[in-house]
Amino acid sequence: MEAEPPLVRVSGLTKRYPGRGGRRAPAVEALAGIDLTLTRGSDLALVGQSGSGKSTLARCLARLEEPTSGQIWFDGTDLLSLRGRRLLPFRERIQLILQDSATALDPRLRAAEIVSEPLEVLGRGDRRERRRRALELMETVGLPAAWAERRPLELSGGQRQRLAIARALAVKPQLLILDEAFAGLDASIQAQIASLLRDLQGRHGLTYLYVSHDLVLMGLLADEVAIMFEGRIVEQGAVARIFTDPRHPHTRALLAAVPSRPTPAAPPPP
Amino acid sequence: PSSADLLRSEHEVGRAGGRLVFALRSEPKTLNPVTAVDIPSKDVIGRLTADLVHIDRQTQRTAPALAKSWRVSPDGRHYTLELRRGLRFSDGHPFDADDVVFSFQCYLDERNGSPQRDLLIVGGKPVVVRKLDAYRVAFDLEEPYAAAERLFDANAILPRHLLEKAQQEGRLPQAWGLGTPPAEMAGLGPFRLKSYVPGDRLVLERNPHYWKVDRAGRPLPYLDEIMFLLVPSEDAQVIRFKAGETDLISRLSAANFTVLARDQVAGRYRLEDLGPGLEYSFLFFNLNTLDAGKLAAVSRKQSWFSRTEFRQAVSAALDRQGMARLVYQGRGTPLATHVTPGNKLWMNGTLPPPARSLSGARDRLGRAGFSWKDGTLQDGAGEAVEFTIITNASNASRVQMASIIQDDLRELGLRVQVVPLENRALLDRVFHSHDYEAALMALTSEDVDPNSEMNVWISSGPTHLWHLGESRPATPWEDEIDGLMHRQLVTLDARERKRLYDRVQALVAENLPLIPLISPNVLVGAREGLGNFRPAILDPYVLWNADELFWLPSADRR
Amino acid sequence: MHGLLLLAGVSLLSFVLVELAPGDYFAEMRLDPRISEATVHALRARYGLDRPLPERYGRWLASLAKGELGYSFAYGQPVGPLLWPRLRNTLLLTVTATALAWLLAVPLGTWWATRRRGPADAALTGLTAMLLALPDLVLVLGLLLLAVRTGWFPTGGMVSLGHEQMPWGARVKDVAFHLVLPVAALVLGIVPALVRYVRASVADALGAPFVRAARAHGIPERRVLFRHALPAAANPLVSLFGLSLAGLLSMSLLVEVVMSWPGLGPLFLEAILARDFHLVLGPVLASTFLLLGGNLLADLLLAATDPRIRTEER
Amino acid sequence: MSARVGRVAALALLAAVHLAALGAGFLAPYAPTAQNRTLPYAPPAPLRFVDAEGVFHLRPFVYAVTEQGSVTGAYAEDRRRAYPVRFLVPGAPYRFAGLPGHVHLFGVDEPARIFLLGADGFGRDQLSRLLHGAQISLFAGLMATVLSLGVGWLLGTVSGFYGRGVDAVIMRSAELFLALPWLYLLFAVRAMLPLSIPPARAFLLLVLVIGLVDWARPARLVRGVVLTARERSYVLAARGFGASDLYLIRRHISPQTAGLLLTQAALLVPQYILAEVTLSFLGLGVSEPVPSWGNMLADLQHYHVLASYWWMWAPGLALVPVILAYYALSEALSTR
Amino acid sequence: MPALLEVRDLTVHYTSGNGAPAVAVDELSLDVEEGEVVGLLGESGCGKTTLLLAILGLLPESAHVVKGSIRFRGRELRTLSGAELRGLRGAEVSIIFQEPALALNPVRRVGPQVAEVVRAHRRWSRRRCREEALSMLAEVGFTAPERVHDSYPHELSGGERQRVVIAQALACRPALILADEPTASLDSTTQAELRALLGALQSRFGLALLLVSHDLGALAALAHRVLVMYAGRLVEAGGPTQVFGDPLHPYSRGLLRALPRAPDPAGSREQRIPPPIPGMSPDPAHLPPGCAFEPRCPDRLPPCVERPPQETRLADGRHVRCFKYGG
């Protein structure tokens, strides 16, 4: 019986960075053999200790970083064998919202230009059309169109974050990796964006890979959670299972450390 | 040494001691008298060495030097020179006829490529130098050569004991470079090498064995040292002279002379305008036989240039007075011919000074078939007359003169364009490619004697600028000049020579193969208190009597 | 390896360039009425100027191998010994001047970057503009005039007349004293442009958020400028610094000529104009070496000042 | 706010200078080549309102001057007659935008001369030469700057962006270009040009060569900046959505080099204008009698001129506001 | 005794381009007592960062304080000289920036950037500062501080950078820390460690904290008082249990309602996403004349469109700015 092939299959992925502090310092092993599968239309949350390699994995998947070894199959194609022009079509299909999105915005460009940039790169629409679409996207993430001419440094942290999200959404990728995309956003905006993502998934069958520390939010957004620890995926499973029956000590530690959030005594009526 | 034949100077008795500082425009390239060509090298070598017969720079006549006396055979082909006895080189080695024979052997040796060699070829054959005895030398010439004794000037006598080996091994041209240790050098000049700092200075010290004494019988030179500093720009030379860091200055431009002259008293220096020198600047047209295919434009224009009336008209249109005033601040003399008023012995005084006459110029052009249309000069075929003048870009005076010429000729309806070129590029066009229309240049006679001008005026001469490599004189007057120049060469009677040379000058003034412009004055300066300072219009203007220069007690320095 | 190739390229192309330019060394002799054409030809033949280009280049290479660096027509001797003592003097002058210029320009430009608008800004703008509007030669002559009028500094040369007799300490002082004017000329010539570059890049860096962060931590303003903004602004300055090493030799040509500094300047200038070609090649090769060194240094510094630059990969 | 004022002022100044250069024929009272051989180094003529008798004139006037002694720059005013300044006077013919003209903005009656900025060694009006000279000099400066920065930018960007082999090749050629004695090429080019080519054109051709040969410095500077620029995370991000190299360079890399280029441009323009000072010494400048700021300044290199005739500094002084304006402009553009 | 930090009527405008000035902080007053943790909560873009920057006098050129006073230990910060302010910053009041990637100098190693803060305020030897920096890095949860010390910012993970920035802020043991989302990109265990560290410092040194965070859990655990901001104004203030348990202002309520709740395996996904506050946050350049929340408010009253409500002090010590409670 032939099951539908997964959208992404990662096997034995490692990434080593040259060490710091002295000539002989050992190399930093950011990824120590990752195996991961993402099925179409699923949401996977990647959770783990700070510095465990989540962002590195995300960057490798988006082909923005060259892994040291291992394989990445995307939709049946060996991604790591592709280079230059042949990679371009895949770039469109995989989008990454970088952690620290503030540095990922060109400080010289204006908000609307930033959002319409992917459209421009992919040659979608004319200038007018692109701008219209950019303003639309800005509105969907809660940025008024009046700010189209602002430069990133004239926005608040959360507004920059939303700009980065809007930009990634402009492409309509197959796989969207959101590296701490919700950090720094207030609950209302988080909810707004979450439902936007959900909506897109429903309409276009997107696959999401979330990287986040917000376990509660991840519990809400993801079907599955993978826990990373020191460059490895130490535990992976359905959200409910992980939350109710964590197996790896690190998972347990993570869950235990979540401060209990106050719930309003009487939820105000809508 | 009392037994020696010392030469007694007739000039003021001075005081021994002191140091004289002189700035050189560029670094001397060598101290080898056989190969030296550049002026700074010659300036230095001249103080280190001596010649057999010397031209007194002030009287412009020959005077005995290492040769006590000389005799000429009646046919003018044999010279016998009697050398001074008991002289020593600066290293103490005695001097005799062998050194003389050796020296001339070096100059004549083709391997050495000495610039003096060509002068020592008379009638196509090298001069034969024979030692008669230890203190007598004979020179045999292939044909008579007027004033041949002048040839001995600047042919420095070399120490055989130091250079013979190098000469035999064919290494003479490499000998006596700047880096040579002083101990390996010796000469008969008033000074000898003391030290050399590359790019900076060259110090000479007094030669204790020098062969001149003053009227009081005390040995010359007076000065302990001469220091040659390298100061590569004229402006810096002026500034340093003004600052009191150098004692003598020569080759001053008129403009700088004017500026310096303002502070003469306060600056404790004295400037002298020696009047016209031997330099003559001139405009000439390209009359070379050209390959009409390659240089079609120029050769077309040659039909104008070769017209004597055209050249006369151009000459008549020039405002030489204006040039003398604007370019040389009045310290220059308009020339009618190539011999300058500085050359008192040979100048043809009967030639009228050049006068500007635009109407005369127009007449001549009209007679030669030129006409004007809308103020523009046209030739017979209706072509507008225009040409370019090339000149040396780094020589401001030349460029200025060219600019004045351009303006003057505009009044005549000629369109002239000045093209200043870097010197080598200019020379390449004049001597090699012949790709030019007119050029503005200057020559300086090395000597007052017409012989030094031979190669400029005879039509086959290598410096016959306007028409190089002429196989036969192109015009009757050129033929005549050729004949005159050759005759004066073999004529021994000075009066007759003068008559012949006067005629040459008249022919030049009439036919203008080159259009003489200006002779700038020789301008020099010296620190207050320098005794026996007797600058001359012949090179080296101020240093030629270095052996007699001394510091008066009043001099505030050193 | 790169270096050798580069040297070969530079020398060969220089040969070609000279070939293109009109005239050769012996052309000037033609002006001397006493010298015949035959003599000039003989001289040209002696120095091989009548040979085809490849042969001349081969000869030059052979002489390079012997360490002579070719043969000067004017001096009639190998180029090497002519070059070394002067090169030393030139380097003394130019290295001092470059070091001083940078030492001056970096703090000044950095400080200037913080004074946008205001009297200091206006004064510096005007001053640099004025210095840039002066032809170098005029600047040098002006300084020389100043020296003459005031008598404060020697007007030329590298040592005083009695230098040889001085004790060691006095000699050093003497040379330093003579350095003042030429170094001042060079520094005034280089600094305006340098200061501008420093100012422009530091001003750029001062707008970065991390500068505000540094201020927020109470880092002293000086340190904010020099340890935060300047390193971030260093990139073009480092490249410029690498290039400034290369420019060392040519930089001082004029100053040396006018201030009679016994360096390569007068020699080089004369050699260029006289087409004394092997002598020209000497300094050209020397500056190629400096260039290589400077650029290597700049590349290393570049990687050091900006760790984000990756040298391998991609 | 004040950045805008600065930009406007700079633009206005630049426009004024360039317009003055264009309209030189009309603005200048004399032809730049007109010599007055009796007036070498005549000092600037003061515009007067009060005459020798103490009478005030509404219309400014000048006195004629005569030389005192030989050429020394000493002049005496002839106070017997005042020459009022007249406007829109006919004079030497000129061409403006291809049209012939002969009316000048101002002038005085012969035989007096109105030398507002004095005269040079040929008695030519400095002001007229300055105005006419601006045409060539400003254009040449801009042309060379654009060329060298253009080529330098292109090669530097390519070199820094692609790195490795490309970088090595380009940087080695840059070193080659920096090391070669280009003066010889200039000599050769001058030698190849026909002699009768107009001086300005010959000079511009040489400037073209200089500009083309001079790419190595800007290239190295640009390359350094590009090396950093290409590692910025927003470049990474743009790569992430499939941006081509060309796009990255255009959109993200080259704006980062803009500041550097602008600084360079502001410095290079005067540098190229002044380069002519040296070039003219070698016969590679604009040749007599055509004026340019470079060859006018070249006069200043003579000690006697430098020390005696202060008005010969005029082109240098004229250059200052031009430099300032270019500065201000580059500043305004880079802080845009 | 005055509070450690007293902000009164602070108003900050941004003037960008030629448009109307944007009101980022509007007549805002707050106190932070010695040793107190004050949580600041508010919509993205409501002016929290601006407030913190204004307190330390670090606003960009385009911003300026229109009025108000900022007193720290009784001293007016707005009139301090540059040197005095410099001595204060980092030593007595320090700040943790929201985006650590922007706050660290990219071309310098991070260790020295921490040590330098110590050096700026202590006359210690270079070596001692370095050791202090290393121990500070260890305190913020690095197991191998030496490696981090020698790393450049781009070689660190987002969380690691954030910890470095925290280490900088703690380096001189200030009396007050203005923390702008200090733990946004840290995993829960590290967050817990840091909370413990802050708690310890607070009890040991009396550290006061003005903590901006969207993480209500963290605020609930740490804060003594919580302030809610909307469009540059304080709209509600009170104890964490008061504000979180029984929010008064409609904005606070909406915010709490938007909080995700713990996973509910049974429910369908669509239902699980909580409802955001409808409408968009107002443009600070065009604030409505009345209450800024009015356009989005479910319980709007007639006066809401006319004038901004005044602060009302309620019996239980809470403050609220809404016509519902007086205004």
Ligand SMILES: Nc1ncnc2c1ncn2[C@@H]1O[C@H](COP(=O)(O)OP(=O)(O)OP(=O)(O)O)[C@@H](O)[C@H]1O
């Ligand atoms: N430099 C600036 N120029 C103009 N407006 C600015 C500038 N910086 C911030 N703003 C605006 O001021 C308002 C307040 O910004 P601030 O950074 O204080 O928000 P914040 O509360 O920190 O938001 P976040 O939680 O998203 O970081 C925002 O609307 C923002 O767009």
Ligand SMILES: Nc1ncnc2c1ncn2[C@@H]1O[C@H](COP(=O)(O)OP(=O)(O)OP(=O)(O)O)[C@@H](O)[C@H]1O
């Ligand atoms: N360019 C680099 N050079 C050296 N080490 C690096 C580099 N980039 C990341 N690292 C190291 O690799 C490890 C993994 O980093 P990564 O950014 O993937 O962590 P993360 O899981 O995203 O952590 P966080 O949750 O804190 O963002 C970290 O220890 C980090 O220090």
Ligand SMILES: [Mg+2]
């Ligand atoms: Mg990360």
Ligand SMILES: [Mg+2]
């Ligand atoms: Mg913020």
